[in-house]
Amino acid sequence: MxxxxxxxxxxxxxxxxxxxxxxxxxxxxxxxxxxxxxxxxxxxxxxxxxxxxxxxxxxxxxxxxxxxxxxxxxxxxxxxxxxxxxxxxxxxxxxxxDNRQFIEIFSALHAPEQITTTEENGIIIISTPPATTTKVTLEDGSKVLLNANSRLEYPKEFASKKKRIVSLTGEARFEVTKDNHHPFIVSAGKMQTQVLGTVFDVNAYPGNPPVVTLYQGHVSVGKVKSLPEKRILPGQCATLTANGDIQLSKATQTENEGWLKDEFYYDNTEMLTVLQNIGTWYNISIICHSADLLHKRVHFRFSRNVPIKTLLNVLNDLNIAHFQYDNKQIIVE
Known part of the structure; x- marks a missing residue:
């Protein structure tokens, strides 16, 4: 080597x-x-x-x-x-x-700052601001309790009309004076309700399907410009579904009676309904980041006459979801 x-x-x-x-x-x-x-x-x-x-x-x-x-x-x-x-x-x-869910529950409407009443060609128009209700007595003696962010249009006189027709956007309680010769018709969105004399609610805020809830007597409901399709009984409500069908179901009395007493009153109610009612009352847009939360059941009773942040603090105490008021909208997650 x-x-x-x-x-x-x-x-x-x-x-x-x-x-x-x-x-x-x-x-x-x-x-x-x-x-x-x-x-x-x-x-x-x-x-x-x-x-x-x-x-x-x-x-x-x-x-x-x-x-x-x-x-x-x-x-x-x-x-x-x-x-x-x-x-x-x-x-x-x-x-x-970016992948989070953004479910719009309610979109704020253009609403007046105070109750307004105008008249155009014999038609009276009443509009309500957020967190405000008002009572209206029609020419035939029928009474209407108009909810917040709502608009009611009705003739100044019914005498010359064959039908007593009013138009509603929003929510109202009707106590109709009986008149067998002049049916009373409420047109709300794509659904109309026809009665002779009775007590019922109509809820038809933009973006939500119209719902009619009956307390006394009988009413017939159907789509606008068509014959009434279904007759409902006291304790029932009728909803116009997205495909145009009329769906009947049992009414929840606490939810419908609560707003008459200036209360949010829910007993085993889905979160979706609660959020929709809060949005329409305060006229605040609501976004939810979880579809599962919308099916949670809520037991809740509280005054409507409080600031929105006070209400959200109470809802947060329920530990069902997190409610936050940010940039003029409510975020739920």
């Missing part, structure tokens, strides 16, 4: 001084010795030490250049990775927020 391939060497075997130890050192003298052997084998003679040192210097410079290039690649790779990690951190919260 040649001397350059050995892993241990005696001190006297080196022409360039003693070796520091017996661990195959990587030193300048050892590399010169290796280069000399290599050059000697290739050229048939041994190069001068000055030539070997020159080649060694070139070799060292090339190694340093390789190291710098390697460090640069590592630094660039680390920078790209850091930028990618930062992008993920910045993007992830946005993506999470």
């Amino acid at each position: 040649k001397e350059k391939e050995k892993c241990t060497m005696k001190a006297e075997d080196s022409s360039y001084g003693p070796v520091a130890d017996n661990r195959c050192p990587f030193s300048e003298d050892a590399e010169i010795h290796r280069l000399q052997n290599a050059f000697g084998e290739a050229l048939g003679d041994m190069p001068l030490p000055e030539e070997t040192r020159k080649e060694w210097s070139i070799f060292v410079q090339r190694q340093e250049q390789k190291k710098r290039k390697l460090h640069l690649r590592i630094w660039l790779s680390g920078g790209v990775a850091a930028m990618l990690a930062l992008s993920i951190l910045l993007w992830s919260p946005w993506q999470k927020t």
Whole structure:
């Protein structure tokens, strides 16, 4: 075996001084010795030490250049990775927020700041502001309790009419004076209610399906400009579904009677109904971030005559959901 391939060497075997130890050192003298052997084998003679040192210097410079290039690649790779990690951190919260559900329960309506009454071509128009109800007595003696954010249109005189027709947007309680010769008709959205004399509620706020709840007598309900389709009995309510059908169900008395007493009154009521009533009363937009919350059941009774933030504090105490008033809207999550 040649001397350059050995892993241990005696001190006297080196022409360039003693070796520091017996661990195959990587030193300048050892590399010169290796280069000399290599050059000697290739050229048939041994190069001068000055030539070997020159080649060694070139070799060292090339190694340093390789190291710098390697460090640069590592630094660039680390920078790209850091930028990618930062992008993920910045993007992830946005993506999470964007994927949240945004269910609009109620959208604030254009409502007056106070009760307004106007007359146009013999038609009287009454509008109510948020958190306000008003009583109206019609020309035939029928009485109407108009809820907040609602609008009622009715003729100044019924005498010359074959039918007593009124139009409603919002909610109202009707106590109709009986007149067998002049049916009383309430047109609300795409549904109309026809009676001769009775007590009933009509709820027809924009964005919600019209609902008629009967307390006394009999009423017939159907779509506008069509014959009445169904007759409902006291304790029942009729809802016009999205596909145009009239759906009958049992009325919940506490929900319907609460607003007559200036109360939010719910007994095992779905959160969706509660939020809709709060939105229509205060005329505040409501957004819910969870569809599951809308099916939660609520047992709740509280005055309507309080600021919205007071009501939300009470609702938060129920620990069913988190209610927050922000930027003129209620956020539920």
